[in-house]
Amino acid sequence: MSRKNLETRNRILDATWKLLEERLDTGVRMADIARQAGISRQALYLHFSKRAELLIATTQYIDEMKGVDARLAPSRAAATGIERLDAFIDAWGNYIPEIYGVAKALLAMKESDEAAALAWSERMQAVRHGCEAAIKALARDGTLSPDHSQKQATDILWTMLSVRNWEQLRSECGWSQKRYIETTKLIARGTLVVEQG
Amino acid sequence: MSRKNLETRNRILDATWKLLEERLDTGVRMADIARQAGISRQALYLHFSKRAELLIATTQYIDEMKGVDARLAPSRAAATGIERLDAFIDAWGNYIPEIYGVAKALLAMKESDEAAALAWSERMQAVRHGCEAAIKALARDGTLSPDHSQKQATDILWTMLSVRNWEQLRSECGWSQKRYIETTKLIARGTLVVEQG
DNA sequence: CGATTACTTGACACGGTGTCAAGTGACTTG
């Protein structure tokens, strides 16, 4: 892939990102993206032959720009299970708003597009692994609530941290981001961590 | 509205219901519904001029058939707040699978259709009122957790009981319906009810 | 110089929604 080609590709990804951020109505068409990137609709198709492909590439692009891995480092470095749980909720919970635009578009698309469904599912599995690691750390410390198996605890945390829950609490319920993070931490602790006597 | 007219209308609603139940892929088109109902596509449009209108009518039809109100009666009759919370989780949590087909279609539609978005939102507000009533009952009994305001507790319960959470736990996590209900009750209690000393 | 690369313009097929017009067959009702 030549220099110019890559340059255009990045312009496209930037354009997609920007449009999905500002027009959350999911009414973002291929033609809009092409216009925003300053190229023809067909040039866009030369780079990404399907809309799903473009959306998937955009999420990866954002991950790269935002440095997901770096942001998850504190979570991995946590000494105790409880710290790890908090750090993970911080990291992922604060990452959601940054990817929300693309996430919403991808979520809408996965209903009808196989590739989009797969890409989203893989992404969510990665989050699940983060949840699982936190739960395992709790189990190791003996601080995992006896109410739940590791699997069940992971399922619960993963579900609590879904993009749709974030969406509902922030948009429908009018919670601030800070409130979302803190309340989620509180509930996660109360539900997943053993009562201390 | 004449007898025959009403008869056809019901055939349409039954057909829609059935197709949405068995083909959860959301790939249910107006033509499919018409065929299933044994009428022409245009006759379908004579009864419901928009797809959104048909979906909305179908949810109302299902509510009527299933008797939502009756199912919520035990919740309203509960003596204590805790009983009311449990009864509400039972009622709504077990209702979700029965409306899941249409719910999914409506959820998909609300992204692009204003009327669908409104209808869904109203429906969810009704559920929210149920949550609110349960929380108020806890507050009245003095059993509401001091960690949350009534508003916040309502938001939490409402979000816990979302269709998407049910979907994730049942489909992605493989939980049984029974497990879903029981674990939801457990978490709701742990989170929303004051610790007894 | 000629070939390749990156892009443009414009046309078009497809699938799904929603509309329009003309026609048919049945069942009211003056």
Place this chain on the structure above:
DNA sequence: CAAGTCACTTGACACCGTGTCAAGTAATCG
């Protein structure tokens, strides 16, 4: 019983968004 209305049919068509195809252009490179 004739006229009208009601419920529906058939078939065409416009619109939109995705994705494809073909021909042309302008810059770059060996």
